Amino acid sequence: MNDLEKEIALYLDGEMTPEQLLIFEEKINNDTQLQQDIATHKEMNSTYDEANWNTVGPTTKNQKISAYEAFLKSEEGKTIATSIKNAERAYFKTKPRSKVKKLLLYSASIAAVFVIVFFVISQLNTHDPQNLYAEYKNWNDLPSLTSRDSNTELAEAEKLFRQQKYKASLAIFTQYHQAVGPKDMNPQILTYMGVTQLELDQHETAIKTFETLLHSNTLDAPKANWYLALTYLKMNDPEKAKEILNNIIGDPGNDHYQNAKELIDELK
Amino acid sequence: MTNKKYDDFLLHSLITGNEVGIVEIYKKVYPKVLNYVLKHDGSEDDAKDVMQKALLQLSARAQVKEFHITSSFEGYLFTTCKNVWRREVKISKSRVTNNEVIDLVHEEREIALAAFEQEKWELFQEKLLEVSENCQKILTYFFNKTPYRKIAKALGYATENTVRQRIFKCKAKLKEAIQSDSRYHELKEL
Numbered sequence: 001m002n003d004l005e006k007e008i009a010l011y012l013d014g015e016m017t018p019e020q021l022l023i024f025e026e027k028i029n030n031d032t033q034l035q036q037d038i039a040t041h042k043e044m045n046s047t048y049d050e051a052n053w054n055t056v057g058p059t060t061k062n063q064k065i066s067a068y069e070a071f072l073k074s075e076e077g078k079t080i081a082t083s084i085k086n087a088e089r090a091y092f093k094t095k096p097r098s099k100v101k102k103l104l105l106y107s108a109s110i111a112a113v114f115v116i117v118f119f120v121i122s123q124l125n126t127h128d129p130q131n132l133y134a135e136y137k138n139w140n141d142l143p144s145l146t147s148r149d150s151n152t153e154l155a156e157a158e159k160l161f162r163q164q165k166y167k168a169s170l171a172i173f174t175q176y177h178q179a180v181g182p183k184d185m186n187p188q189i190l191t192y193m194g195v196t197q198l199e200l201d202q203h204e205t206a207i208k209t210f211e212t213l214l215h216s217n218t219l220d221a222p223k224a225n226w227y228l229a230l231t232y233l234k235m236n237d238p239e240k241a242k243e244i245l246n247n248i249i250g251d252p253g254n255d256h257y258q259n260a261k262e263l264i265d266e267l268k
Numbered sequence: 269m270t271n272k273k274y275d276d277f278l279l280h281s282l283i284t285g286n287e288v289g290i291v292e293i294y295k296k297v298y299p300k301v302l303n304y305v306l307k308h309d310g311s312e313d314d315a316k317d318v319m320q321k322a323l324l325q326l327s328a329r330a331q332v333k334e335f336h337i338t339s340s341f342e343g344y345l346f347t348t349c350k351n352v353w354r355r356e357v358k359i360s361k362s363r364v365t366n367n368e369v370i371d372l373v374h375e376e377r378e379i380a381l382a383a384f385e386q387e388k389w390e391l392f393q394e395k396l397l398e399v400s401e402n403c404q405k406i407l408t409y410f411f412n413k414t415p416y417r418k419i420a421k422a423l424g425y426a427t428e429n430t431v432r433q434r435i436f437k438c439k440a441k442l443k444e445a446i447q448s449d450s451r452y453h454e455l456k457e458l
Binding site: 005006009036037040041043044045047048049050051052053054055056057058060061062063064065066067068069071072073076077079080081082083084085086087088090091094201203204235237 | 282283285286287290291293294295298316319320323324325327328329331332351354355357358359376377379380381383384385387388389392396407408411412413415416428436439440442443446447454455456457458
């Protein structure tokens, strides 16, 4: 097993401590093979993820791109583009005409089918755990660290978080969290850490962070259940999410009691 | 006409701009594209746009280099269309998240970039088939963000840690397979 592979994974997942990151970035600067390996790993991550796509920058230079572009801009390319447009027009023109009688006869039933299909699709979409996650996550509700703490580093981390620069903000939160002992643990920092990890798709790490919050002896501990439920939704595990939401519903004093009730109904 | 001959006729129509042949392509593939785009949060206009872009992309690739489709033309074009839609979604999402005014890239360049990315995607798919079947399975789960505990359960690994170790090894093998292919170096971004 190559330790370098592990380091690359930690680096790409944003899971390095600030110290590890400094050392590793120095290593990258001095090692062209490592630079290439990181580039290939990044491409692998986006190419093989079916919900993603590996895009290249708009100014990327490569012989093939230039050749394709030259063809598309040429007279020949323009002629093909026109033929495709003409064919498209012809296809849409002839398609309804040939079926006009059928369409008239069955228009009512077709309309009904469409209504049903769209209803089903919209129901499916709304009840999709990941859609529900997007609907229910509301990071604007997180307490502001600027007013509660004079620590400018934390204020900066919050600013980065609000700008969705999650990797950079996580580095600061993690550093801060590690610097204070478990006794002085700040539940709000833990919440930000967990949410940031969640946004970075570091699901397993986020669960650990929220579980630490849950088992902490702080007033914010019960809130961890809500974040854990959201994490499982994002991970497409509605059963586990429901299990946790039921814990919240059992505690009407929980800040997220109402949200949990609504969400569990949507998941039924 | 045999399937192979029919496929050749469709591809040839696209290369030469034969409108009768291109209408045939629409008849075969467009309903599937429409269905796919609608299912993935797009509209009918999006589906039309995807189809046009995929056809232009394919035409450009076939003009520049002799082109062989190992599967069926219909399947190949449909895969290209799906990827064009994935690309559109990713680009529009990044426009929203970055909150920046991004210069609109000229249409021809956009299609050229998409063709380049599609070529790279095809190479990566081919390379994935070169690692062991077990690696293919575990990596497919991993790249699609399946939690480690679920992978362990699905593939019968004792612990999450064993899954992690296996993923490291498989990723290293796959990376090696990709980097040792000369086509990967032709597809490098400068």
